[in-house]
Each structure stands twice: as C-alpha cells, then as structure tokens.
Amino acid sequence: MSQLYASLFYQPQVTEIFSDRALVKYMIQAEIALAQAQAEVGVIPVSAAVVIAESADSALAHLDFDSLAVATGLAGNVAIPFVKQFTAFVKTLDEDAARFVHWGATSQDILDTACILQCRDALTQVESLLQQCFEMALTQTQAYRHQVMIGRTWLQQALPITFGHKLARWASAFQRDLERIHSMKSRVLTAQLGGAVGSLASLQQNGSAVVDAYARNLGLSKPSCTWHGERDRIVEIASTVALIMGTLGKMARDWSLMMQTEIAELFEPTGKGRGGSSTMPHKRNPVAAASILAAANRVPVLISSLYQSMVQEHERSLGGWHAEWLAIPEIFQLTAGALTRTLDVLTGMDVRADQMRANLECTSGxxxxxxxxxxxxxxxxxxxxxxxxxxxxxxxxxxxxxxxxxxxxxxxxxxxxxxxxxxxxFKPESYLGNIQAQIDAVLQDAAGERK
Structure with missing residues (x-):
C-alpha cells in the first residue's frame, strides 16, 4: 500500500505486524521454538538451542532484506533464503549450533507458524478495536434509545424506529463478532510442524513430542496432525475478520445515506481538512464511510481467493498456499483501518435530532x-x-x-x-412496537458478556 493511502485505509499497529521485518521476526521466533522443543526432547544438544535462541535479536539486524527479496523470487518462498541467512548468522556465533538450525522442518512449517503468530497478534489488535466499537455503540444506544426517527426499507420511508434501536443492532453485531473471535482461537491458532510431507520422518520416533513442545513454546494449540494441505484454519480466521468488515460496511452505508443533504440526520465528526471538496466549499463529505466502503468492497474479493485456494493438491500445494500471503495481510489491515474509522465516527458523530423529527413528517402522515x-x-x-x-x-x-x-x-x-x-x-412514538425491549435485551446481553 502506498504511504499516501495508508492513513486512509490501514491501521499502524496491524500494518507493522504484517511488515517484512515483522514476518522475519516471527520466522525467527518459530525457528527458536523449534530448536528449544527439540532440545527438550533430546533431538539436538541443549547448547545448540541456547545459541540459536540468543541469536534472535542480533540476527534480525544482520539479515540482508534486499537479498532476501531477490532470493525469494527465485526460491518460491521467503523461508528458504531466510533459513540460509539465519543459519549463516548462527554459524558466526557457533559453528556446531548452526548445524541444528531448521532441523527436520520444511519451509511451510516455518511460514505457516509465522502466519499464525501474525494472525494471533493482529487478532489482538482487531479484538481491542472491536471491543471499543462495541462499548461506544452501547453508550450511544443508551443515549439515543428514545430518539425517534424514520425506519427505511428498500430506501423508502417505512415505519418509525429510534436511533437507539439502529445503534443497538450495530452493538449486537459487534458482540457476535467478538464471540466469533473468542470461540475460534483454540481451534485456529495452531502450530504447524510436519516436515516434508507431514510425517516428521526426519525426527523418527520423537516427532509427536517435538510438536507438543514446539506448540507449547509458542503459546499455540497443538495440532492432532499436520495441516499443510488443509487450509480451513487460515480461511476461518480470514472469514471471521471479513465478517467484521461486512458489518462495518453496512454501518458505513447507513450513516453515509443519513448524511445526504436531503436527509441530514447524522454527520461524521468534523475536523480541519476533513470531508471537504476541492471545488465546492459547502461540501461535508462522509470520508470515513468512503474508506470503510472501499475496504468492504475489496475484502470479499480477497476472501474468495482464499476459498478457492482451499482446493489443494495432495500433501502440499502449488500456488494455493502462496495466494494466502497476498490476501491475509490485506484483509487484516483493511479491517483494522475500518474499525479505527468506525470508532472515530461512533465516538464523535453529530446527531441532528431536529432533522430526524422533521423527516418523520415529510410524507404528511x-x-x-x-x-x-x-x-x-x-x-x-x-x-x-x-x-x-x-x-x-x-x-x-x-x-x-x-x-x-x-x-x-x-x-x-x-x-x-x-x-x-x-x-x-398518528404519533410516531405510539407505534414503536417492542423496540425498547429489544434495546434492553442488547444491553443485558452486553452486561452478561462483561461479567
């Protein structure tokens, strides 16, 4: 992503998690965990694992990223040239220890595990932003629970609702998204270690014990079996994030329509240089909504590529696995950026109660x-x-x-x-059905979630 557009679509912490430097850092973390696990089981000398672990911080500074970029294009993945450079660096510290770098593993083990570590940290950021959006939506639900406005179906005026009810529906969606993240973590945040074809034959009878220790060292779930060719974990993570993006897109669509000149019921927060036009001084454009809707347009395309990539060949794939490297970072970055902008709108939105009331009367009853x-x-x-x-x-x-x-x-x-x-x-307030009961239910569900 161009630096010119990064502030419009992305969020800095998640962008950093998916940077080249961070990816290499996660791969180093995986290699260290592998060496430590093998030392625990007795596969490699403890002294070798100690040297490999102690090399972590200094190795990152000594790796040649320009050479990595060139070599990746030749090797087919970044893990192959990375392992060569990392091994060479460890060798400068201890030649014997260097012999045990990447022992028994394959490139995909390290890259898949690094990807899961990236997703775990990115999910932490997404979950935090989502929780903040949820809390702010609840606050605004309470504040506007009695603010009557028109409900619209097929873009036409339908029946009265309250603005608090619209916000309660948004809050309820946020809560479901939070529950999805929580429920999937133990299932999807899983280490990968299988060797060439998933059998870990290179570790002989120690394979299962090493996988157990490897996962534990990384703070990840232990897989029952290798999942090189079964990409449902990756796709479930991305799909859950994409659902959040769809939720945000729906909200942005709503408030952008409410900002239309003829509607004028709700506006995004104001700020110097925000939402203006290069030619029309009177304009107040929904710039946050534009950014979110652009992301909501992009993410489904990326998700579709991941679903297509699930159809892989035999034990390890050609091309399908590689497509994930392009899609996963973008899905996370766009969604984190959209959450940031949604939180900003929810916090500082400009609600025009008088206009909501006026719009109730525009059809003359x-x-x-x-x-x-x-x-x-x-x-x-x-x-x-x-x-x-x-x-x-x-x-x-x-x-x-x-x-x-x-x-x-x-x-x-x-x-x-x-x-x-x-x-x-004929009073709109007299025809609101069970809206207040629904709002109470959302608030009660949220209170139960906080306990």
Missing part, C-alpha cells in the same frame, strides 16, 4: 398508515381496514394534505375513534 390500519382491523377486519386506509392515502396524496386529516373525516373511522384517539395513533 403516510408513514402512520399501518398504525391506523392495525387500529381499525379489530373493528372491521384487516382487509377492509387495509382497503379503507389505502384509499385514504391516495386521497391525501392527490389533495396534498395530511393523512390524519383525511382519516379524521371518514365516517367509518369516526364511529370507532375520537379525534383525540386518532391524534394519538
């Missing part, structure tokens, strides 16, 4: 047609009530008057309801 129909239905039957109110709506539109005026003059209505009762029926 037509949005309350269902309310009066349902009030009449027990008196005359639903179909007759529907026909009566539908006709009244057409009259109101033709005469350009308020639906309440037309309804109040109908003898079929006056025999059942007084003018005061009709007036009450």
């Amino acid at each position: 037509l949005i309350m047609a269902e309310a009066i129909m349902m009030a009449l239905a027990p008196k005359m039957g639903r179909m007759q009530a529907h026909h009566l109110v539908e006709k009244a709506c057409k009259t109101a539109v033709e005469q350009k008057c308020h639906l309440q005026t037309v309804i109040s003059e109908l003898d079929e209505v006056k025999q059942y309801f007084s003018s005061e009762q009709i007036q009450q029926i």
Whole structure:
C-alpha cells in the first residue's frame, strides 16, 4: 500500500505486524521454538538451542532484506533464503549450533507458524478495536434509545424506529463478532510442524513430542496432525475478520445515506481538512464511510481467493498456499483501518435530532398508515381496514394534505375513534412496537458478556 493511502485505509499497529521485518521476526521466533522443543526432547544438544535462541535479536539486524527479496523470487518462498541467512548468522556465533538450525522442518512449517503468530497478534489488535466499537455503540444506544426517527426499507420511508434501536443492532453485531473471535482461537491458532510431507520422518520416533513442545513454546494449540494441505484454519480466521468488515460496511452505508443533504440526520465528526471538496466549499463529505466502503468492497474479493485456494493438491500445494500471503495481510489491515474509522465516527458523530423529527413528517402522515390500519382491523377486519386506509392515502396524496386529516373525516373511522384517539395513533412514538425491549435485551446481553 502506498504511504499516501495508508492513513486512509490501514491501521499502524496491524500494518507493522504484517511488515517484512515483522514476518522475519516471527520466522525467527518459530525457528527458536523449534530448536528449544527439540532440545527438550533430546533431538539436538541443549547448547545448540541456547545459541540459536540468543541469536534472535542480533540476527534480525544482520539479515540482508534486499537479498532476501531477490532470493525469494527465485526460491518460491521467503523461508528458504531466510533459513540460509539465519543459519549463516548462527554459524558466526557457533559453528556446531548452526548445524541444528531448521532441523527436520520444511519451509511451510516455518511460514505457516509465522502466519499464525501474525494472525494471533493482529487478532489482538482487531479484538481491542472491536471491543471499543462495541462499548461506544452501547453508550450511544443508551443515549439515543428514545430518539425517534424514520425506519427505511428498500430506501423508502417505512415505519418509525429510534436511533437507539439502529445503534443497538450495530452493538449486537459487534458482540457476535467478538464471540466469533473468542470461540475460534483454540481451534485456529495452531502450530504447524510436519516436515516434508507431514510425517516428521526426519525426527523418527520423537516427532509427536517435538510438536507438543514446539506448540507449547509458542503459546499455540497443538495440532492432532499436520495441516499443510488443509487450509480451513487460515480461511476461518480470514472469514471471521471479513465478517467484521461486512458489518462495518453496512454501518458505513447507513450513516453515509443519513448524511445526504436531503436527509441530514447524522454527520461524521468534523475536523480541519476533513470531508471537504476541492471545488465546492459547502461540501461535508462522509470520508470515513468512503474508506470503510472501499475496504468492504475489496475484502470479499480477497476472501474468495482464499476459498478457492482451499482446493489443494495432495500433501502440499502449488500456488494455493502462496495466494494466502497476498490476501491475509490485506484483509487484516483493511479491517483494522475500518474499525479505527468506525470508532472515530461512533465516538464523535453529530446527531441532528431536529432533522430526524422533521423527516418523520415529510410524507404528511403516510408513514402512520399501518398504525391506523392495525387500529381499525379489530373493528372491521384487516382487509377492509387495509382497503379503507389505502384509499385514504391516495386521497391525501392527490389533495396534498395530511393523512390524519383525511382519516379524521371518514365516517367509518369516526364511529370507532375520537379525534383525540386518532391524534394519538398518528404519533410516531405510539407505534414503536417492542423496540425498547429489544434495546434492553442488547444491553443485558452486553452486561452478561462483561461479567
């Protein structure tokens, strides 16, 4: 990603986790854990594992990244030239220890494990941002739970809701996303160590014991068997992150539509240089929404490549595995960036309550047609009530008057309801159904989650 666009789409901590330098650092971590595990089991000398572990910090500074980049293009993956350079560096410290670097492992073991370590740390960042979005959505839900606005279906005015209800739905989605992350961790954050074809034949009878110690040293789950060719763990991680991205895209779509000039119910936070136009001084553009929606457009394409890459050949694949290296970092970076911008909007959004109220009246009462129909239905039957109110709506539109005026003059209505009762029926606040109960349920679920 160009530095010019990084601040628009990415988040610094997650970007750093997927940097070239960080990837190599994670590979070193995997190599050290491997050596330590093998020393614990007695496969290699303890002295060799100590030297390999002590080389970690200084090795990173001595590796030649330019040479790695060139060699990766020739080798087919970065692990092969990395192991050569890392081994050469360890050799400068202890020639005997260098003999045991990468003992019994294959390139994919180190790269897959490094990828899982990256995902673990990136998930920590994503989860933190998601939790903050969740908490802020709950705060705003409580603040606006009684703020009546129009609900829209098919982009048309439908029935009254409250802004707090919209926020509660967002908060509920955030909570489900948090639960997904929590539930998958033990299943997907799993070490990879299988050797050439997954049999760890190079370690003879010590394979299982080394895998156990290797996973424990890394703080990862131990696999029951090698998963070189079975990529469901990687895809599940990415899919969960992509679901978060889809949730954020839906929210950004909502508030960007609410920012339209003719709607003007909600605005992103203001700031110097934010949301302006190069030609039109009056513009206040939804720049956070634009960034999030662009990411929400991009991530599904990346996810589809991961699903396609699950169809791999035999024990280790050609091409499918490689496609993950392009998709995983981008999915995480775009989602972390979108979470950052969503949190900013949720925290500082500019809510226009007066405009929400004004928009409730722009149809001259037509949005309350269902309310009066349902009030009449027990008196005359639903179909007759529907026909009566539908006709009244057409009259109101033709005469350009308020639906309440037309309804109040109908003898079929006056025999059942007084003018005061009709007036009450036409109040949007009187037709909110169980919205407050739903909000309470979301808040209670959140309270249970915090315990």
